[in-house]
Amino acid sequence: MCYGAASLEMLDIKIGSDGRIAEIGPSLPAGDAELLSLNGQLVLPGLVDMHQHLDKSRTRALLDNPSGTLMGASAAYRALAPSITKEQMIARARRTVEACSARGTVAIRSHTNIDPQTGVRGVEAMVELRAQCAAFMHIQIVGHITSGATSMLPESDAWLRQAIDLGIDAIGGVPAFSSEPVALLKLLFDSAERSGLPLDMHIDEHLDPAKAMFSEIARMTRAYGMAGRVVAGHSSALSAMPSDEAQRTIEELREAGVGIVTLPAANLFLQGRDADRLPPRGLTRVKELLAAGIPVAAASDNIQDPFVPTGSGDLLEIARWTVLGGLLGMSDLRQVFEMVSAVPAQMIGLGADWGIRPGARADLLIARAETIEDLVAGGAPERTVMVEGRVVSSTTTQSHLSTP
Numbered sequence: 001m002c003y004g005a006a007s008l009e010m011l012d013i014k015i016g017s018d019g020r021i022a023e024i025g026p027s028l029p030a031g032d033a034e035l036l037s038l039n040g041q042l043v044l045p046g047l048v049d050m051h052q053h054l055d056k057s058r059t060r061a062l063l064d065n066p067s068g069t070l071m072g073a074s075a076a077y078r079a080l081a082p083s084i085t086k087e088q089m090i091a092r093a094r095r096t097v098e099a100c101s102a103r104g105t106v107a108i109r110s111h112t113n114i115d116p117q118t119g120v121r122g123v124e125a126m127v128e129l130r131a132q133c134a135a136f137m138h139i140q141i142v143g144h145i146t147s148g149a150t151s152m153l154p155e156s157d158a159w160l161r162q163a164i165d166l167g168i169d170a171i172g173g174v175p176a177f178s179s180e181p182v183a184l185l186k187l188l189f190d191s192a193e194r195s196g197l198p199l200d201m202h203i204d205e206h207l208d209p210a211k212a213m214f215s216e217i218a219r220m221t222r223a224y225g226m227a228g229r230v231v232a233g234h235s236s237a238l239s240a241m242p243s244d245e246a247q248r249t250i251e252e253l254r255e256a257g258v259g260i261v262t263l264p265a266a267n268l269f270l271q272g273r274d275a276d277r278l279p280p281r282g283l284t285r286v287k288e289l290l291a292a293g294i295p296v297a298a299a300s301d302n303i304q305d306p307f308v309p310t311g312s313g314d315l316l317e318i319a320r321w322t323v324l325g326g327l328l329g330m331s332d333l334r335q336v337f338e339m340v341s342a343v344p345a346q347m348i349g350l351g352a353d354w355g356i357r358p359g360a361r362a363d364l365l366i367a368r369a370e371t372i373e374d375l376v377a378g379g380a381p382e383r384t385v386m387v388e389g390r391v392v393s394s395t396t397t398q399s400h401l402s403t404p
């Protein structure tokens with residue numbers, strides 16, 4: 001079966017020796033090609049996790065976050081960071097990359113700390129990891145100005161220049177952490193303009209509309225001519241605004257060409273802990289953003305660290321939480337699949353390399369499910385993952401029930 005057609009249908013997919021899809025059609029002649037019989041399983045383009053933190057992944061057992069807040073998580077990691085070696089970072093990150101691969105992810109964009117404790121050590125580690133994992137995962141690295149670095153503008157500018165020289169794929173950071181948020185935002189835009197790299201930032205991961213920076217981001221996106229190349233991750237504060245103000249803000253973001261990534265795991269864990277009752281969900285206004293036609297992706301964010309202690313690396317799980325945490329509806333299962341596949345693929349610039357079409361890389365998720373909606377709703381007991389035409393992971397589950 002083939003994803004992308006008007007309806008699901010039985011088709012053959014021929015993969016060339018270059019690892020790319022050569023041909024798609026009913027009953028293609030096999031010739032001397034090696035055959036992989038899928039027996040009617042769903043064939044989907046591989047999943048794209050556009051917002052993770054591989055450098056911090058799996059530090060859960062090494063620290064604690066007693067308050068369960070974003071500030072608590074940041075402080076906990078700050079205390080641990082000086083002692084983490086590049087090798088430890090790579091080893092832990094690799095376990096997460098492998099877990100994600102086994103569950104169908106073919107590309108990960110990793111926001112990598114640039115902070116006073118580690119400088120660009122994390123970026124160096126991720127550059128090495130990117131090379132190590134290239135055969136089974138396309139990794140992108142965001143230079144992520146965070147923690148105390150957000151208020152050290154000259155130093156952050158120098159660190160970003162080093163990170164760009166090391167080969168990062170995007171510029172990011174957390175303006176809300178800075179004592180000079182607008183100045184940091186400008187530094188990030190300047191850095192993007194100078195390097196030609198896109199921006200993928202953590203924006204307003206809090207629930208205080210008075211501190212929201214959306215209008216400033218929309219203004220700078222227009223001023224720097226970066227429509228379609230700016231991503232605002234989280235954008236939680238949008239949910240804390242009255243709906244008329246939120247609608248005006250959404251319209252500004254749409255006109256400016258800013259994309260949004262929702263991170264339900266982190267938002268559900270970190271936000272709303274000070275609520276006396278009825279704690280908020282902390283997600284951005286997913287429904288309203290989608291209705292406005294703004295590209296909205298969903299992603300894992302942190303996996304087993306002080307920011308989110310859980311996480312299996314399964315993007316379908318994140319898709320489910322987007323439905324549940326984002327108050328989406330029964331008919332949105334297909335939509336959330338797009339939010340962990342086609343939308344992030346476009347947002348991180350995979351372009352024609354991604355998808356089920358002739359010429360695209362054969363990066364595929366093959367799953368035993370009747371429909372995409374079924375797969376999102378309940379997962380699949382069997383998954384095979386292919387990257388550039390090679391099977392990189394295959395899980396088959398046989399029934400343990402014996403029939404008499």
Ligand SMILES: [Zn+2]
Binds near residue numbers: 051111202233301302
């Ligand atoms: Zn993040």
